Amino acid sequence: MVTLRDIANEAGVSITTVSNVVHNRKSRVSPDMVKKIWSIIEREHYVPSMSARTLANNDSSIIGVITHLTPQTTGSTVGDPFMSAFVDSIEKRIRDEGYFLMIRAVEEAKELAVLSRSWHLSGLIVTGMFQDDFFTTVKELGIPFVLIDSYVDDSSVCSIGLEDEKGGYVATRHLLEKGHRTIAFASPPMRSGGVIEKRLEGYRRALSEYHIEFDPALVFTQEISVQEGKALGHRLAQRKEITGIFASADVLAAGIMSGLNEAGVNVPEEKSIVGFDDNYLSQLTNPALTTIHQDADQKGILATDMILKQLRQEPVEKRSIILPISLVERKSVKSLL
Numbered sequence: 001m002v003t004l005r006d007i008a009n010e011a012g013v014s015i016t017t018v019s020n021v022v023h024n025r026k027s028r029v030s031p032d033m034v035k036k037i038w039s040i041i042e043r044e045h046y047v048p049s050m051s052a053r054t055l056a057n058n059d060s061s062i063i064g065v066i067t068h069l070t071p072q073t074t075g076s077t078v079g080d081p082f083m084s085a086f087v088d089s090i091e092k093r094i095r096d097e098g099y100f101l102m103i104r105a106v107e108e109a110k111e112l113a114v115l116s117r118s119w120h121l122s123g124l125i126v127t128g129m130f131q132d133d134f135f136t137t138v139k140e141l142g143i144p145f146v147l148i149d150s151y152v153d154d155s156s157v158c159s160i161g162l163e164d165e166k167g168g169y170v171a172t173r174h175l176l177e178k179g180h181r182t183i184a185f186a187s188p189p190m191r192s193g194g195v196i197e198k199r200l201e202g203y204r205r206a207l208s209e210y211h212i213e214f215d216p217a218l219v220f221t222q223e224i225s226v227q228e229g230k231a232l233g234h235r236l237a238q239r240k241e242i243t244g245i246f247a248s249a250d251v252l253a254a255g256i257m258s259g260l261n262e263a264g265v266n267v268p269e270e271k272s273i274v275g276f277d278d279n280y281l282s283q284l285t286n287p288a289l290t291t292i293h294q295d296a297d298q299k300g301i302l303a304t305d306m307i308l309k310q311l312r313q314e315p316v317e318k319r320s321i322i323l324p325i326s327l328v329e330r331k332s333v334k335s336l337l
Helices: 004-011 015-022 031-044 050-057 081-096 109-119 133-140 164-177 195-209 226-237 250-262 296-311
Strands: 062-067 100-105 123-127 145-148 158-162 183-187 219-221 244-247 272-277 290-293 320-323 326-328
Touching (some): 004 015, 004 031, 062 081, 109 133, 123 296, 158 296, 164 183, 164 195, 164 326, 183 250, 296 320
Parallel strands (some): 123 145, 183 219, 272 290
16 A cells, blocks of 8 residues: 655655645645645555544644534534634635644533544634633643633633624614613523623613613523524513513524514514624524624634644734624614604
């Protein structure tokens, strides 16, 4: 069976050069040499052995995208439209760089440690991190990592976040500016120090500016899914005093709108709603959803740049990045003024 060494000897190059071509890391190899190496590979029907490479180098070239926050009863990690767009932008880039992608929901620190050792992961991109034993385990793995949407107080860590508090504020203020005074907040179950809590803080800040007392009874939490959202829409339909709704994710907002419609409540004539994310669902709802925009693709691109620089042992100029939000007005909010 032909080996990398055989191909390297015939091509007159190092084994490293052949390996770079095989794994699509071609920036330092001339086009003519790439063509020559691939002609030998194809002629000899060479297939790289992932297990052998892992054993030899203790490195599988697998980058894990790990979600620490997982639905408890419904839905899935990749079923979230934001997560799908985020992962898609990562996969395109790391494939070009010769790496492979593993997507996994992991709830316990022990499970993450076993996963990393079993697969010899090269690096991690972790979403939904808190400053707890899970974070400690990530640091102790000794491999490069990037945190996404994680409020962890550690300046040495590479992280990418969002103006979450501002997003909650802007969404709620928009409803207030349109004359709404009884506004519901809908979200998945929240943990202290997470993105949902930040968005709730923004909601509360906007209410405070309008001298409206925060009412915990207007906070509705459940898993994010269309079905859960529809059920909440049925409940909100019975609350005549509520005229505005801020949903912390577009998929939840879409479900609420569907549930309201099934209950005979018109959006926006009877209830107005603002979402968060600005994914494709926001343009498919009827009416189209007013929402808070965040750039999932850009978040994935920046995360990939950070992890690749660490893997190459290159300096990461800016280790903490906070991306901006903006309001996208469509047709789901009515002015009461």
